[in-house]
Amino acid sequence: MTRAAIVGATGYSGAELCALLARHHHVEIVSLFSSGGKDARAVRFARLHPLLGGSTGPDAEPFSLERLKATRPDVVFLATPNETSAELAPKILESGAKVIDISGAFRLREAAAYPKWYGFEHPAPWLLAEAVYGLTEWCGGELSGARLVANPGCYSTSILLALKPVLPLLAKGQAVICDSVSGVSGAGKKSDVAYSFSEVEGNFKAYGVGVHRHEPEMRQDLGLSADAPFVFVPHLLPTVRGILSTLHVSFAQPQTPNVLAAAYEKPYAATPFVRVRAAGELPELRDVVGTPRAEIGFALLPGGRRGVLVSVIDNLLKGAASSAVQNMNRVFGHPETEGLA
Numbered sequence: 194m195t196r197a198a199i200v201g202a203t204g205y206s207g208a209e210l211c212a213l214l215a216r217h218h219h220v221e222i223v224s225l226f227s228s229g230g231k232d233a234r235a236v237r238f239a240r241l242h243p244l245l246g247g248s249t250g251p252d253a254e255p256f257s258l259e260r261l262k263a264t265r266p267d268v269v270f271l272a273t274p275n276e277t278s279a280e281l282a283p284k285i286l287e288s289g290a291k292v293i294d295i296s297g298a299f300r301l302r303e304a305a306a307y308p309k310w311y312g313f314e315h316p317a318p319w320l321l322a323e324a325v326y327g328l329t330e331w332c333g334g335e336l337s338g339a340r341l342v343a344n345p346g347c348y349s350t351s352i353l354l355a356l357k358p359v360l361p362l363l364a365k366g367q368a369v370i371c372d373s374v375s376g377v378s379g380a381g382k383k384s385d386v387a388y389s390f391s392e393v394e395g396n397f398k399a400y401g402v403g404v405h406r407h408e409p410e411m412r413q414d415l416g417l418s419a420d421a422p423f424v425f426v427p428h429l430l431p432t433v434r435g436i437l438s439t440l441h442v443s444f445a446q447p448q449t450p451n452v453l454a455a456a457y458e459k460p461y462a463a464t465p466f467v468r469v470r471a472a473g474e475l476p477e478l479r480d481v482v483g484t485p486r487a488e489i490g491f492a493l494l495p496g497g498r499r500g501v502l503v504s505v506i507d508n509l510l511k512g513a514a515s516s517a518v519q520n521m522n523r524v525f526g527h528p529e530t531e532g533l534a
């Protein structure tokens with residue numbers, strides 16, 4: 194059994210992690226934590242997630258590093274704010290446990306990028322080269338036995354899964370335009386008037402253009418410089434969960450549906466959690482919300498030089514908790530679908 198702890202178990206993604214790990218046959222949940230400090234509160238296990246109603250497990254307690262270590266986890270999931278993950282990960286690694294971080298604290302290779310994109314100096318820059326960027330379907334053996342996994346951002350997961358297979362076919366110098374929409378849970382449970390019911394319901398807006406934190410990790414993963422023509426426009430959708438990304442691309446040569454289908458078939462033929470639709474069949478949010486899957490569709494425009502790719506995920510699952518469990522399965526050599534299928 195793999196002994197697992199979750200810091201941030203009382204948050205949206207942490208609660209999903211609890212529900213997934215509770216039914217994992219090779220995992221024992223040894224400890225769960227909310228935030229520390231005077232406002233922190235204990236939460237009973239059964240109250241963390243609706244699916245845990247009748248189950249038993251450790252209650253979430255206010256965070257303490259000593260208490261975490263005392264529970265002797267093999268792996269600690271960090272479902273915490275970026276700066277908290279950056280501070281905690283080196284201390285946890287020192288204790289001998291592995292870390293799967295779903296924040297952005299270890300996604301960027303360059304420590305110098307953190308003040309600009311995340312607003313803090315990175316406290317553990319020596320770990321950035323070691324962290325495995327865990328876009329599971331595009332990882333090889335590097336996840337096996339890894340000490341530190343940086344789970345990709347939710348928008349990044351939806352965009353990279355759709356874009357990477359067709360990247361070699363794209364026209365150089367032509368912009369890739371990614372319009373993504375996310376449900377409000379993407380912002381976590383923190384209270385902010387911008388995410389309140391009366392601001393969001395019946396409304397729809399773009400935000401964070403050119404300054405969203407997921408942009409540099411996507412450029413890094415795609416090997417694009419800071420001024421390469423890649424446009425990412427996130428939008429806030431008045432629903433609770435789900436991300437739909439629509440990518441507008443230009444091909445170097447006119448393409449056929451068969452060539453695009455073959456480009457997707459190659460990386461995803463045997464992947465349990467990425468489904469690619471037939472040409473022209475575009476997935477919708479309801480196809481994936483509540484599941485650990487990504488679904489991808491594509492359509493060619495007349496002439497075959499331009500295409501539209503559509504990718505959908507549940508931001509709290511494939512965009513966070515289920516991909517973290519998929520990564521843990523790879524790290525510890527458990528079947529990839531365990532706890533998820």
Ligand SMILES: NC(=O)c1ccc[n+]([C@@H]2O[C@H](COP(=O)([O-])OP(=O)(O)OC[C@H]3O[C@@H](n4cnc5c(N)ncnc54)[C@H](OP(=O)(O)O)[C@@H]3O)[C@@H](O)[C@H]2O)c1
Pocket residue numbers: 200201202203204205206207226227228229232233234256271272273274275277295296297345346347378379380381382383508509512513
């Ligand atoms: N939401 C998404 O769709 C999504 C997707 C991918 C990645 N992420 C990333 O995952 C992380 C968690 O996101 P979330 O949306 O689940 O956040 P959230 O709902 O706001 O929950 C944050 C969790 O972190 C705990 N926490 C806050 N400060 C802490 C501290 N100093 N020490 C220990 N625990 C602390 C909170 O405890 P209390 O309950 O006591 O406040 C809560 O359990 C973030 O870095 C986020 O960027 C989120």
